Amino acid sequence: MLKPDTKDWTWVIERPCPECGYDGNTVSGPEVPALLRRNAAAWPAVLAAPEARRRPEPDRWSPLEYGCHVRDVFRVFAERLHLMRTEDDPHYPNWDQDETAVRDRYGEQDPATVAAELVESAETLAAAFERVDDWTRPGSRSDGARFTIDTFARYLLHDPVHHLHDVGATG
Numbered sequence: 685m686l687k688p689d690t691k692d693w694t695w696v697i698e699r700p701c702p703e704c705g706y707d708g709n710t711v712s713g714p715e716v717p718a719l720l721r722r723n724a725a726a727w728p729a730v731l732a733a734p735e736a737r738r739r740p741e742p743d744r745w746s747p748l749e750y751g752c753h754v755r756d757v758f759r760v761f762a763e764r765l766h767l768m769r770t771e772d773d774p775h776y777p778n779w780d781q782d783e784t785a786v787r788d789r790y791g792e793q794d795p796a797t798v799a800a801e802l803v804e805s806a807e808t809l810a811a812a813f814e815r816v817d818d819w820t821r822p823g824s825r826s827d828g829a830r831f832t833i834d835t836f837a838r839y840l841l842h843d844p845v846h847h848l849h850d851v852g853a854t855g
Contacts, residue, residue: 696839697838713819716810716813718767720758726847731796736748752785758808768823776824776825
């Protein structure tokens with residue numbers, strides 16, 4: 685099966701991902717906090733494994749690098765959610781994920797520290813979603829993609845679910 689066009693973010697919430705099976709169409713925004721916590725709870729075991737620093741292929745991230753990325757996704761999305769909750773139709777600043785991975789040396793970070801930070805950042809984000817009282821508030825990405833808090837939440841959840849799948853775990 686061909687992977688959907690990733691330039692069109694809406695596929696993530698309209699149909700199941702052909703790789704990880706995440707189906708954002710079956711998730712409601714208010715369910716996201718519990719799903720984030722469940723996903724985050726799976727990462728410490730992944731990051732404690734002896735092979736956490738090992739890349740399975742030269743062009744594929746190690747579990748540690750994926751863990752760093754997921755931690756940072758939670759942090760970036762917490763900032764964006766704050767903007768959506770406190771400003772009228774905010775425009776999020778660009779975040780270059782690949783540049784961040786290189787600059788922050790994901791592969792050199794301490795797996796135990798990353799695990800703790802990932803769980804903490806997931807909790808911060810989950811708690812912020814629990815405070816949402818209007819799931820229709822809008823915001824937009826630097827590439828022009830427009831979200832409501834509801835679509836933003838369901839779009840976000842695909843990332844950590846997919847990356848657990850990438851490292852051979854579930855949660």
